[in-house]
Amino acid sequence: MEFPVIFWGVLVWMISWGVIGSIVTRRIYLRKDLDTSSTGMVGAMLGASTGPVGLVPLWMKTPQITNKMMAFPALASVGVFMIAFALADPNNLCVVSGSFVASQISNGIIIGIIYGFMALGLTLIFSILGVVSFAHGEFYMIGGMITYFVTTVWFPEITPLFGIGIACVSTFILGAVFERLFLTPMYTGKIGRPVEYGILITFGLAFTLQYFVQAVVGANPVKAKRFFDFPRVRLPSSADPWLIKTSRGNLELFDTISISNPRLTAAVMCILVFIALMYFLHKTWTGKALRAVSQDREAAAIAGINPDKMNMLAFALGSMIAALAGAMLVQAFSWLPQVGAIPAMRSFVIVVLGGLGSIPGAFLGGVIVGLVEAAGTGCIPNAQQAASYIPAYGMIVLILTLLLRPTGLFGRKYSSGTHGNV
Amino acid sequence: MMNKVHAPQLIGLVLVIFFTLFPFVYSGNDYPYIMHIFITGFFYAILASSWSMLAGYAGQFSFGHLGFMGIGAYTAALFSHYFYLSPEPTNFCTEFSLGDSYLIILNPIGVTSSTLAQDCLKQAMEVWNGSVQVSPMPVWLGIVLGTLMGGFFGLLVGYLVLPLRAAYLALFTLGFAEILRAVISAEISITRGQAGIELRHMFENGITLFGRYYAQTDKLPPYFVMFFLLLLCLAILALLARSKFGLFVRALREDQDAAAALGVNTTRYKVLVFVVTSMMAAGAGATMAYYIGIVSPNNIVILQMSLVVAMAVIGGVENFAAAAIGAIFLEFMLEMLRNSFQIGPVVVDMTTWRLVIFGILLMLTLRFSPKGLLIPAIEYFTRGHVAKETVAKRGGESMDDASGVEGEN
Numbered sequence: 001m002e003f004p005v006i007f008w009g010v011l012v013w014m015i016s017w018g019v020i021g022s023i024v025t026r027r028i029y030l031r032k033d034l035d036t037s038s039t040g041m042v043g044a045m046l047g048a049s050t051g052p053v054g055l056v057p058l059w060m061k062t063p064q065i066t067n068k069m070m071a072f073p074a075l076a077s078v079g080v081f082m083i084a085f086a087l088a089d090p091n092n093l094c095v096v097s098g099s100f101v102a103s104q105i106s107n108g109i110i111i112g113i114i115y116g117f118m119a120l121g122l123t124l125i126f127s128i129l130g131v132v133s134f135a136h137g138e139f140y141m142i143g144g145m146i147t148y149f150v151t152t153v154w155f156p157e158i159t160p161l162f163g164i165g166i167a168c169v170s171t172f173i174l175g176a177v178f179e180r181l182f183l184t185p186m187y188t189g190k191i192g193r194p195v196e197y198g199i200l201i202t203f204g205l206a207f208t209l210q211y212f213v214q215a216v217v218g219a220n221p222v223k224a225k226r227f228f229d230f231p232r233v234r235l236p237s238s239a240d241p242w243l244i245k246t247s248r249g250n251l252e253l254f255d256t257i258s259i260s261n262p263r264l265t266a267a268v269m270c271i272l273v274f275i276a277l278m279y280f281l282h283k284t285w286t287g288k289a290l291r292a293v294s295q296d297r298e299a300a301a302i303a304g305i306n307p308d309k310m311n312m313l314a315f316a317l318g319s320m321i322a323a324l325a326g327a328m329l330v331q332a333f334s335w336l337p338q339v340g341a342i343p344a345m346r347s348f349v350i351v352v353l354g355g356l357g358s359i360p361g362a363f364l365g366g367v368i369v370g371l372v373e374a375a376g377t378g379c380i381p382n383a384q385q386a387a388s389y390i391p392a393y394g395m396i397v398l399i400l401t402l403l404l405r406p407t408g409l410f411g412r413k414y415s416s417g418t419h420g421n422v
Numbered sequence: 423m424m425n426k427v428h429a430p431q432l433i434g435l436v437l438v439i440f441f442t443l444f445p446f447v448y449s450g451n452d453y454p455y456i457m458h459i460f461i462t463g464f465f466y467a468i469l470a471s472s473w474s475m476l477a478g479y480a481g482q483f484s485f486g487h488l489g490f491m492g493i494g495a496y497t498a499a500l501f502s503h504y505f506y507l508s509p510e511p512t513n514f515c516t517e518f519s520l521g522d523s524y525l526i527i528l529n530p531i532g533v534t535s536s537t538l539a540q541d542c543l544k545q546a547m548e549v550w551n552g553s554v555q556v557s558p559m560p561v562w563l564g565i566v567l568g569t570l571m572g573g574f575f576g577l578l579v580g581y582l583v584l585p586l587r588a589a590y591l592a593l594f595t596l597g598f599a600e601i602l603r604a605v606i607s608a609e610i611s612i613t614r615g616q617a618g619i620e621l622r623h624m625f626e627n628g629i630t631l632f633g634r635y636y637a638q639t640d641k642l643p644p645y646f647v648m649f650f651l652l653l654l655c656l657a658i659l660a661l662l663a664r665s666k667f668g669l670f671v672r673a674l675r676e677d678q679d680a681a682a683a684l685g686v687n688t689t690r691y692k693v694l695v696f697v698v699t700s701m702m703a704a705g706a707g708a709t710m711a712y713y714i715g716i717v718s719p720n721n722i723v724i725l726q727m728s729l730v731v732a733m734a735v736i737g738g739v740e741n742f743a744a745a746a747i748g749a750i751f752l753e754f755m756l757e758m759l760r761n762s763f764q765i766g767p768v769v770v771d772m773t774t775w776r777l778v779i780f781g782i783l784l785m786l787t788l789r790f791s792p793k794g795l796l797i798p799a800i801e802y803f804t805r806g807h808v809a810k811e812t813v814a815k816r817g818g819e820s821m822d823d824a825s826g827v828e829g830e831n
Binding site: 126131132181182185191192193195196197199200201203204205206207208209211212214215345348349352356384385388389390391392395396398399402403406 | 477481483582585586588589590592593594596597598600601603604605607608609610615675725728731732735771774775777778780781782784785788789792
């Protein structure tokens with residue numbers, strides 16, 4: 001970094017005005033006896049983006065807070081941060097090279113779709129059972145492991161769809177059995193604090209599954225072969241393929257954006273399954289029943305839906321989605337029993353950012369986290385440092401969300417289920 | 423008259439006497455190994471019992487407890503690694519005059535640096551050629567600093583998590599621990615990243631106790647240091663649990679809003695319970711760091727957190743003494759289960775399978791005896807003659823259970 005003073009100076013300025021804004025705005029709204037629920041967010045974002053210039057009018061007028069008043073300052077803060085970075089480090093690849101930025105953004109979006117898909121499972125479980133499943137990463141890992149064994153070790157000739165199918169079915173059954181055996185006491189009021197029980201028991205499941213797989217498979221990294229090869233395409237012509245150029249493992253758009261095969265197939269598959277899932281949730285009776293239970297458990301029971309069955313279905317389905325994400329990504333990354341930890345954390349970040357229990361929020365959150373990670377890894381000058389910080393980017397997003405807007409982007413303020421509100 | 427109500431206290435006393443006498447009585451070949459297991463057991467006992475105060479008494483299910491432990495350990499390690507006292511100025515380092523000696527702060531150099539041995543103090547030592555005696559910082563000061571730093575971060579996190587409950591709190595604290603770990607692994611020039619940072623040993627030059635000399639590698643002095651730290655933590659926890667503090671944090675657990683409405687300063691007690699328990703975790707971390715001699719970011723991974731959670735839950739999360747005993751016992755059990763064996767042609771690698779057993783034990787305990795395995799035993803003695811716990815159950819579904827009277831005698 002050429003002028004670190006600019007960057008850190010602006011950052012300190014933004015943070016201090018953000019803190020001042022969030023605290024003082026809340027105080028002022030409280031004194032005037034107004035709604036303080038989103039004052040922290042507005043105050044912090046307005047303070048971070050404009051400093052006293054924006055805060056003073058806000059404090060004097062104290063208008064009723066709308067969604068626009070939250071969105072624009074938030075975007076402006078991101079903009080100020082980016083400008084400060086560009087000024088501080090004018091020779092950074094992120095600042096000078098447009099094609100690098102385009103490549104990072106498109107890769108960020110693609111990986112973000114996969115992240116969002118995985119988080120979808122978590123949000124489904126949460127919205128119906130009210131449990132944050134800490135075993136989500138382990139289901140992801142098991143999905144990948146099963147796919148690897150089926151497609152690469154046991155039946156190398158068979159279509160990868162078969163392996164993915166087996167992974168889905170077995171994790172679905174595993175999820176259902178676990179729910180029946182260990183989560184049922186939560187619903188009957190036998191347990192004093194069901195939310196904490198849910199956290200601890202899934203935590204125990206994660207621990208058990210991880211070491212079980214390590215004991216059976218061993219701790220050496222494995223890698224599945226590529227599911228399918230791209231056909232060779234040159235557009236507009238083979239002499240001048242500036243539009244699309246493909247090789248077996250890679251796709252290049254406009255001579256600048258390069259996307260690897262496994263990630264693209266994974267993202268496309270995720271979108272297809274997502275559409276199927278939306279169809280299931282909105283058009284079939286069972287899907288509608290699931291959504292009904294997530295909105296109001298008692299009312300759904302009166303309408304003839306068995307909430308206990310829906311609990312089982314939701315946990316099994318949510319775990320299967322995580323396994324499917326793992327099954328798609330086992331061809332992209334090397335696989336270990338510990339591989340689930342970071343994606344699990346990422347899913348927590350995404351569901352909190354999108355709003356616990358919100359399906360569109362999970363997808364948008366996934367894309368945002370994908371972009372933040374792409375920016376973080378691409379723009380930090382020291383590559384090794386950037387790699388070590390990868391788990392932290394999402395966590396910073398998580399902590400900011402929890403501090404400023406715990407309901408997330410699309411969160412319902414009072415979601416039902418066995419859990420309470422925030 | 424001896425009453426069976428006093429049985430748990432009696433057992434506690436017997437355990438304390440046992441652990442005090444054990445190092446003098448035991449004389450097997452594996453003496454250092456067994457001692458090491460117990461020291462680690464005490465370390466986990468401090469973590470588990472302080473976590474049980476946080477989670478079981480106050481209802482704050484924090485997954486960042488190991489983060490505070492890491493803060494203590496790294497504060498001690500950085501302090502021990504970067505700060506020295508010298509009677510002469512080095513003219514190479516950052517230094518401050520403190521009375522008639524100088525406080526020397528080493529320049530940070532990373533693990534990848536080719537001039538690994540060439541920090542400023544080494545340069546100065548070459549110039550002095552052995553004429554000046556540089557002394558490292560005392561160990562107790564490192565432990566105190568680590569503890570205070572843990573308390574400071576506990577205060578910070580306690581304030582930040584004030585509005586958060588249950589799942590949100592768990593995720594926030596998990597995020598805190600993960601960021602901490604990422605920062606430690608990334609800032610290689612200061613913390614040396616995954617390679618870990620070395621500390622001087624707890625008793626660098628050995629120690630003479632009651633006329634007997636113990637060498638640096640002798641396990642007995644660190645055993646008693648850790649044991650007394652555990653007893654100190656348990657004493658503090660017992661004091662807190664019996665005072666108004668214990669009552670108030672339990673009110674916080676049952677219903678924060680109701681507690682606030684009844685005049686409990688929930689802000690103060692929620693922050694306070696975080697500060698107290700993080701200080702214990704950090705103190706244990708700093709002491710353990712001096713004993714092991716090296717700290718690395720791997721000490722803060724979520725696996726370690728799982729161990730602490732599992733120990734506390736299996737022992738009994740709503741009783742810190744049960745959590746501590748559970749931790750010592752489970753640590754011992756985990757070590758004993760290390761031996762791999764062979765059934766026919768299949769070699770069972772117990773180093774991994776023991777953890778699977780441990781996880782299954784955790785899940786079964788949670789499912790069938792959510793109070794832990796030790797608390798029901800304690801309650802059999804102490805509460806067998808009184809009505810069942812009279813605290814309000816959430817949601818009111820189980821009113822019948824709550825008012826049921828058990829075993830009148």
